[in-house]
Amino acid sequence: MNLINYWPQSEYVTQCIRTEAEELAEHVLLAVHEPMQLLRIGAGVDQLCDEKNLLDHFLSIERPVPIIGRSGVGKSHLIRWMDAKLKLHSDYHSWHVVRIPKNASLRQVLELLLAGLEGEEFEQARSRISTVGEQLKTEAVADLLLTFMSQQLNKLHQDAAQMMAYYREHPESQVTLSDAEKQRLRDIQTYTLPGRGLSELITDSNFKKNLLNPEHCIYQFASRLTHGATDHELIRNDYQIKDGDLDFSFNLDDLSLSARQCVSTTQLNTNQVAREGAARVLNEVLGESTRTVFGYLFQFNGGGFQDLFKEVRRSLKKQNRTLVVLVEDMAAISAIEDVLIDSLLEESLRDGKQELCTLRSAIAVTDGYQGYLRRQDTIKTRAQYEWHIREHGQDRELTLERIIDFCGRYLNAARYGSEVLKSSWRVRESDSWPPVWSDSDDDGDDLKAFGYASSGIPLFPFNRNAIEALADNFCRKGDEELKFNPRQVLNEILLRTLSDYREACLLKAFPPADFAGIRVKTGLSGALQKLEKPERCKTVAAIWGYDSRSVEDLQSKMDGRVASVFGLDGLAALLKDRVSVYVAPPSRGMVSETSSRYEKSGALKGVSLEQVDADQEKLQLLEESVTLWFQRKKKLGQTEARILRAGLLWIYEQYAHFDWMGIREKLSLKSGAFVLIDLPYAESNVTGSKISFCLEKDFKIPKKSEFLQGVALALLRYDFYNPKFNGAIEWGYPNGFEDFLLYQSFAASWVPDVLQTLTVEARQILPSLLGKQLHSAITLGLLADSNNDRQRLNELLRTSEEVRAFEIPAIVPELRQAREQVLTAWNDQREDWLKLVSANDHGVDGDLALNAFKNAKTYQNPQIAKLSSLINQSLRSSISVVEVLDGCTRQDVFCSLLDEMADLVRDISDGGEHYPVNPGFPSAKKMRASLVDLKGSENWRVVKDLLAVREEMDVVRHLQRVNQIDGQRLEQVVEVLTNWKFFYSYVLPRLESENKKSGGDILKQSQDSVTRLLDEMTETVTDLWEESHECA
The missing domain is CATH 3.40.50 (Rossmann fold)
Incomplete structure (x- = not known):
């Protein structure tokens, strides 16, 4: 037989399936009437x-x-x-x-x-x-309605004023006022002020233009009085003024003075709460004003x-x-x-x-x-x-049975059509009217496969599962109980299906893929993917095999002939071993079937069948939570989210190889006890998570959503059999192999994305890490001989041990302390950035490091300038001592000057009268020897560099210069020249005094020697000053 005859013709659907009762002919209404509770x-x-x-x-x-x-x-x-x-x-x-x-x-x-x-x-x-x-015109009635509303507002103000005066005189009576009544009186007092209240606003000629707009509530209300209302208008409008109806998107200067005062006083143009209060007051007078309009228009004798x-x-x-x-x-x-x-x-x-x-x-x-x-x-x-x-409050099964019978009645009436029903109503012989429609051919097995309502009406093209699936998705919200709402059933179940798909069914193209947006359970999706027309198979399984979680489950819930009627022979073949004929609602219990299946397969040996059934129930709850999550009907619960994050972390720990990304250490996805993986639309996401299981938009892409749903369920099932991912039985549980394949496939794509994301995130701090070590290198003066960034980067690659091997004594304690601090942290600083660009000790991603180094050079460290200033302060005494040699431009001049100084010491010493005899001051012999010892090139460089430090203003070059000065040699130079300075200051006044007394040759000779020495020193200072400026 051809089941398409049981699909009502389009014109009969239009005649008999209407969402508004008044649209139905009386005989159709009686034919479809479902007894109400x-x-x-x-x-x-x-x-x-x-x-x-x-x-x-x-x-x-x-x-x-x-x-x-x-x-x-x-x-x-x-x-x-x-x-x-x-x-x-x-x-x-x-x-x-x-x-x-x-x-x-x-x-x-x-x-x-x-x-x-x-x-x-x-x-x-x-x-x-x-x-x-x-004569009634909607515009005129709306205008009249506003006029009477204005009058009612003034009357409302007077009544409220009298009431408030009474309560002021009798304060004890205020306790009887409810909070709602107190708010009402406050609203009236605020928005009905005489001369500057809503009465003046709604009758203002400019503001009234908006209220008289055909889309506005006032106009719609007037239209209902004059012309009635269509079903669409009744559904769309509740004929109440809302805060959004008070529109102020125009120039307020166009309003009258009293209207502007109303707006400014009550802040209607800026405060939504104010607009809500004003709407409440307007609604209070709307009804009475409507009645006043009626009394004004209609007088009877x-x-x-x-x-x-x-x-x-x-x-x-x-x-x-x-x-x-x-x-x-x-x-x-x-x-x-x-x-x-x-x-x-x-x-x-x-x-x-x-x-x-x-x-x-x-x-x-x-x-x-x-x-x-x-x-x-x-x-x-x-x-x-x-x-x-009543639309709810019953047992779910009773409510569902009402919905099925309701659908059956409308299907039966629509198969007849209005005219046939009218004819049969006139000649009805019993209360069992209308009889069940049937095709002229005998009912076949295909029709039985779709099942019947309790009244015996065939449910094709639905079955009980399909009606339940559509009712669950469209006749309840979230976790609310199933409700019997006839309008929703008519729109979302019957008209959604019957209006447009009769020809498609005839061509075996019904239902289309993703019909009604109902998705198959994750556990079943993989098996159906292998079939021909997999997306349509999934849709049929999701609706006509509603709530099936496995092939075995589907076989127990859906007759294979349903799939065959819909042109899905592959699915029909999959179901052929378990054929069920629906006459009554199928049992929802699966305990014995599940237990026997596990018993036959030998899975989970050593576990009691009672435990298997309990486990299966828990697994079904897990699957339900994942399904609702991906349908965006319910957030993923805290427990399931925690397990899923742990599973994702487990995948990451197993498969993440950061050496492939040129990183030495595995980056962590944890912060304390928290796993930093975001799950869209789930509980307990940690703020700052950089990694996601997927994107929110993935929920809307069917194939991707289906795959991710399978992965989530696989990880939850794995944890169920292997608590805390301890690998107790690994993947050796029912459907474990399919879960393993999903897990492997997901890891192959997700882990590389995670590695890339974490690597990019980690390397964002690479310039700052390099900057820290760069500042350490500046403190150590390591970059003096580097001509480009590659050479400077090579300096940073040296270990602290290699740096110390070439270290010379510091010239001041502050530099010594700073060196020790940076060298102590040097290797750690080096490792911090090096592990982000090098997977081992043998190679570095040079381009990446060089690009980061260029950015690192822009980082500023105020401690560098502070250190330079401290060193300058500590060097002042040393520089003042060495300045005795100011003017020396060459080493030979420097040596000659030292010889002359030594000769002068000798000459003074030979005289025996004027050589310092202070305790601790070196003897003439030692003094001469120390001056001669300074003639070495190393000492000349110390003197030359120290004098150059005085004029260096650039902090980096200043630190490079001070780090090149040997502190130990500087100490020796300073000591000798300090003795010389004392010697000179001691001898000169005594010679001058003796010269005055005797005027002898000795005085003249000594003066000549000193004069010559001072001239030479002046010349040397001049040359040194010019040389230092040329260097700068």
């Missing part, structure tokens, strides 16, 4: 009831019966069902039934109320309604709506008829809700005499509707009960 709330204990209980209560009470439910649960449908049932009642001929659709305009509401009523007063009312209705309603009831009383009012949505009668409710509550008896007809009424109310909440206590008290439509 109601909760009766009133005095005493709340009670679960059915539709018959509701109908019986409705027919027994003359009070408006409130039917309450969330949007989409079927309130309008229930009202229409009541209307249809009343038509079957034996007393229907004596009832005047008025059903007000939820998308009706104000004019339509009034016309429906008066339909079929005869009499002059009703003709006049209809004429008035027609005349006013034809000098009276109002209540008077007209009484006339209707008096007229029907004369005819001995009952008035029945059914309101599909209370919001549809917002303009007359108060007067209508007052009318519905009015007793038919007065002073024991019935003056008005009997009245039955029911009003559907969306949960939380403010118009109802204002009158809730009155309505509930008079009506005795509220009837709430």
Whole structure:
């Protein structure tokens, strides 16, 4: 047989599957009606009831019966069902039934109320309604609505002022005020100030332009009064003013003075909280203003709506008829809700005499509707009960069964089409209408493979699993329980599937890959990847084999003939060993099957079957958490995230070879006990993690997401069998080999990326590390003989031992201490940067190191300049001593000068009278010998370099010069010249004194010698000064 006949034709889908009850023909509505579950709330204990209980209560009470439910649960449908049932009642001929659709305009509401009523007063009312209705323009009504809102705001201010005055006089009464009421009074006080409040703002000619925009709430509200509303508009709008409706994206100078004062005083243009408060106040007056508009527009013979309603009831009383009012949505009668409710509550008896007809009424109310909440206590008290439509609170299986039966009813009706249903309704012979549709051919095994609803209706092209999969994904949020929301079921299950894919099914191309965005479980994905058309196979397995985690699991949940009907012969062959025919929902338990499979395979020897079943349940929870994580429905839990990070760290530790990247040491992925690996959309990510398991965008790429999902599950399963990755049984567990292949494949791509990322990250500090050692080299003066960066880098490659081997004594203690400090840290500094560019002791990535070195030269170290300054201070005494030789430009001059100094010592000594005799001062012989000993080239270089240091301003060159001076030789030079300086200062005044006394040859000879020596020294200083400037 050809199953395509069980797929409703497109025109029948359009006729019979509608999301709004009022769009369905009455016979279709009865054909698809799914019995509702109601909760009766009133005095005493709340009670679960059915539709018959509701109908019986409705027919027994003359009070408006409130039917309450969330949007989409079927309130309008229930009202229409009541209307249809009343038509079957034996007393229907004596009832005047008025059903007000939820998308009706104000004019339509009034016309429906008066339909079929005869009499002059009703003709006049209809004429008035027609005349006013034809003249109503949405723009004019919206403008009128703003005018009345302005008046209501002023009245609201007065009422609030009186209330606040009362509470000031009676402070003890303030304790009875709720927080919400206190906030309300504050809002009114803030936004309704006379002369500069919202009243002035909303009637300002420029600001009003925005409010009268067709997209604005005020205009939409007026449009509903004048023309009604489409289903799309009802879903989109809740007809409440929001803070976003108060738009100030224009020049405020265009507003009137009072309007500008309102904006500036309340900060409406800058403060969202202020706009929210203003919206609350406007909504408070919106309803009353709407009712004022209605009273202004519609007057009936000098009276109002209540008077007209009484006339209707008096007229029907004369005819001995009952008035029945059914309101599909209370919001549809917002303009007359108060007067209508007052009318519905009015007793038919007065002073024991019935003056008005009997009245039955029911009003559907969306949960939380403010118009109802204002009158809730009155309505509930008079009506005795509220009837709430239940969408959840049942056992999951019962809710799912309701959804399946609901789908079955619509499928059955759509297979007939509206016209056939209408014909069969007229000639129905039993309550079991409509009968189950069937093809003219006998039902075959293919149809049975898709299963049936509890009513016996074939579910093709769905099966129970498919309906459950779509319901779980679209009829609940996150961890919430499954809900029965008819509108969602119609849109997301039936229309999503039936509207566009009939021809595709005929061509065996249904379902397409990734249909409905539902993904197959990770454990099953790998096996299906090998099949022909793998992506479609995965989609069928994910939906028609919902929640299957393995091939064996899929075999137990989905008949292979389902795959065959969809043109997936490879998948059908995979499932042929385990054929199941669905008549009832499949058992969700898998314990015995799992246990027997493990027992047969011999896996996990020594483990009890009870433990295997418990383990399997835990593994399924792990798989569920990973699946929800990748579907972005739930964050990966803290425990699973910790295990996954540990697994990724384990992979890294096993496969990371940094020598391939030219790095000596393995870089750590831990900070204390924390693993620095980021898991997108997971708990407990550590701030500052540089490595990710994957990118967030990878979740949206099907193939990549599927692979990563398998890797995550493989690592979690491995840890389950090998706690803390201890390798207890390695990969020797069920499906371990597949996990191992995923693990290997992932490691082959992920680890190199990690190495690259960590290497780049680690080498970002390479210039600063090189900079530290560069500054150490400057302190040691190592770069004096280097002409380019490559030579300078080679200096940094020397070890501290090699540097010390060529070290000469420091000239001052500060330099000695600085040298020791940098040499102590030298090898560590060298190793810090060298390990980032060299995998061993034999080679360096020269280009990388040189590029980093160029950047390192830009780093500044203030300690270098400080050290240079300290050395200069310490050298001042030595320089002042050596300056006695200032003027020597060549070594021969230097030596000649020393000879003359030695001769002078000799001459003074030979005289015997003027040589210093201070204790500790060297003898003339030793003095002469020490002066002669200074004539060596090494000492000349010390003197020359020290004198040059005085003029060096560049810090780097200054440190290079002081490091080239032998401190030990400098000490010797300073000692000798210090003695000479003392000798000179001691001898000269004595010679001058003796010269004055005797004028002898000795004095003349000594003066000539001293004069000659001083002239030569002056000449030497001049030459040395010129030479030093040429060097600079």
